[in-house]
Amino acid sequence: MDYLEEYEHYLTVEKNASANTCSSYVRDVGQYTRWLEGEGLAPAQAVQSDVEGYMKFLSAHGKSAATVTRSLASLKSFYTYLFSAGAVSVNPAKGLAPAKVERKLPQILTNKEVELFLEQPDASEPKGCRDRAMLELLYATGIRVSELIGLNLEHLNLSAGFIRCLGRGKERIIPLYPAAVRALQDYLEHVRPQMVEHPDERALFVNMSGERMSRQGFWKIIKHYQEKAEIKKEITPHTLRHSFAAHLLENGADLHSIQEMLGHADISSTQIYTQLVNQKLKDVYNKAHPRA
Secondary structure, eight states: OOHHHHHHHIIIIISOOOHHHHHHHHHHHHHHHHHHHHTTOOGGGOOHHHHHHHHHHHHHTTOOHHHHHHHHHHHHHHHHHHHHTTSOSSOTTTTOOOOOOOOOOOOOOOHHHHHHHHTOSOTTSHHHHHHHHHHHHHHHHOOOHHHHHTOBGGGEETTTTEEEEEETTEEEEEEOOHHHHHHHHHIIIIIHHHHOSSTTOOBSSBOTTSSBOOHHHHHHHHHHHHHHHTOOSOOOHHHHHHHHHHHHHHTTOOHHHHHHHHTOSSHHHHHHHHHHHHHHHHHHHHHHOTTO
């Protein structure tokens, strides 16, 4: 039986997992099954000590605690599927506790760094006009990169100044500031019509081939403008998401509103930005107070 193929079908069809979740879980399980093969075992033959051995193997080979924790979650999901399919009588991953992961505070850009970063695309050129619109939208809304590239034309309402974002099975409405609206209008009116390959293409952002922008393509755009701006901090699409949330909080937005805009299911995921802002205030105090 091809467990991996059946498991992928189970994640996609029965669990309705996102493409990213499905990809990472299947990758983790694939690595685990290859390790088992080296031990002369099939997944259905493994016992708890085998799963523990694999976790130790990952740690010994330099994998971070976060990676080991995610791998264990993948294996628990995999064996839950095998149990429900009748392929195993017990779940060998059940009851295993992940290693404690120290939750690092996310890195954010300062207001000046954001301004510098957003100024880098040359909006007089078609590619720069598109890139400016993408970056402005990302910082205006704090959406995930998968949500950004998944946007279609119908998700945009520029006259009302908001987008409809479909992420993690839930729709949310997020407002846009005027500069983002203008950047999007310029892109839609002057650039996108010349970029699209097919008139019926619904993707909001397309690459130079006229097809929907990919995650990898957008990642390259981020790195290009980081280098151009000569910003030393490591900038990822999530850096702008974190900066969006922290800057809103600094300027008086309430935590529940930020949670809603970010699409966090649990408020605890949003509370990390409170720690971030508090740490920043503490740093300012320590630098500025004469007796600190």
